[in-house]
Amino acid sequence: MKQQIVTRYVPLLLLAIAWELASRLDLVSSTALPPLTDVIRAWIDLIKDGELITNGLASLYRAAAGLTLAIVLGAALGIFMAWWKPVNALFAPIVEIFYPLPKSALIPVTVIWLGFGDGSKILLIFLGCMLPVTLGAYNGARGSEQALVWSARSMGANQLRMMWDVVLPSALPELLNGIRTALALSFILLVSSELIVAQKGFGYLIGFLGANGNYDAMYAVVVTVAFLGFAADRGYLLITKRALAWRE
C-alpha cells in the first residue's frame, strides 16, 4: 500500500527534478523559472518573517466569510425554491440569468460598492459562490422521494419538521456537491480579486513580489495558494464522505 502511494507520486517528483535541472542548467532563464530549491528557501523566509501568515490569514478570513454566507443563504434559497412554487417562480429566472454570468465581471462592481478592503472581497465570494450551492440544494430537494414526503406527512409532520427531517437529508448529496464547486470558485475569485485590488492577502503578496522582481518568493506564494486550494478540496471530500456515510 505504502509502495503504491510512492510509485503513484513519482511523476510529480520527476517534474520537480526537471524544474530544478531546467533552471540550474540554464535551459530557461532563472528569472522566468527560479530553481525549486531557491523557491523553497524563499518560502521558509516568508514564513519566518510572518508575511505569508498574515496575508494568508487575511485571505482565508475573506474566503471563509464569503463562503459561509453563500452556503447558508444559498442552501436556504435552493430548498425554498424546491418546496414552494411561488418562491421558485420568483427566483428561478433570476438564478437562470445570473448562473452563467462569469462572476469575475463582478469584481469592479463590488469595489464600487464596498471599496478596496475585506468587504468587497467577501461580497464577491458570496455572490459568486451562492448560485452553485442554490442549484445543488434545489436539484437535491426536488429529487427527494415523494414516498418519503407523503409518509412523513401522513405521520403528521408539519412543514418545518418535514423540511428538516426529509427534504434536507435527501438534498444533502447534491447540496454537498454544489458546495464543492463553490469552494473551488471561492479560491479563484479570492485570488483574482486580490490580484486586481487589495492591500493584503495572497493575491496582493503575489502581485507585490512580482512587481519588485522578487520571483523566488512570488513562486513560493503561488505554489502555496495552489496547494491550499488542493488541500481544501481534499479535506472537504473527506468531510463529505463522513457526512454521507449513512447512505451506504
Next chain:
Amino acid sequence: MAGINQIASGGALPDGIPEKIARAAYHVFWGAARVSSIAVLLIAWEWLARSGTFTPFQLPAFSRVLDRIWSDALSGDLALNTGLTLYRAMAGFLIAMVGGIVLGMAMSRLRLARWFFDPIISIGFPMPKIAFLPVVMLWLGVYDTSKITMIVFDVIFPVVAATVIAIQGVERELLWSARNMGANEREILWQIVLPAALPQIMTGLQVALPLSMIVAVVTEMLMGGYGLGGAMMTASRFANSTGVFAGIVEIAVIGYALVKAMALIRRRLLIWHQEANAPA
C-alpha cells in the same frame, strides 16, 4: 415533476372545469410569473437608482446603462471588445477541448500516460490555477498568447477528468460485442467508445465553457488591453460606473447565450440518447 404538479393542481380543481383548460391556464400563469420576475428586477433597479437611495456612482440607472451599451454598439467598441473576448475564450476552450479529450483518451488507453498524468490531473484539478497568472505573464507577456494559455491551463482539467471517467464508464458488453463482430480498434474508438462516452464528455465541456469565460474576463482585467474585461477595468479606473455596469450586462448576456448554445448542441448531438426523451 410534471406528474406531481398535475396531482397537486388536479386535486384543487373545482368541479366542472375541463382538465385541459385548467392545465393550460396553470402553465400560462406560472410562465407569466417567471417573465415578470425579471421585469420586476429591472424595474426595481431603475426605480432604486432614480429614487436617490444610491448615488449614480453606486448604482447608475438601468436606462443609462442601456444608453451606454447602445452608444458603444454604434461606435463599434462593443463589437470589437466582445469579439476579442469571445475569440480568446473560444480559442482557449477549443484547444482545451481537443487537447483534453485526446489526453483523456490517451490516459485511458496507455498505461504510461495514465501513470504520468493521473497524479498531475488529480492535484492540478482542484488547484486555483488563476494564481499562476503572474507566472504566465512573466513567461509570455500580456497579449493574446498568455491570455489564451491561461484559459487552456484552467479549462483543460475538467475536460480531461470527464473524458477519463466517461471512457471508464463505457459498458463492457458494447466493446465485447463490437470486437466479436470483427471491429478493429479504430472502429471501436470512433463508433463505440466516443459515442458512448459523449454524454459525460459533454458534461465536462459544459463545465469548461463558463469557466473559459470567467478566466478570459479575469485575464483581460489583469493584463489590460481591449476586450470586455479590459474595458470594465478602464471604466472602473476612471470611476465610470455606468461603463462598469454596462460591462456586466454585456458579459452576462454573452455568458447566458454561450451556456444556452452549449445546451442546444448537447441536445442535437445526443438526440439518439435516452436523456433527449426525458422530460426537461
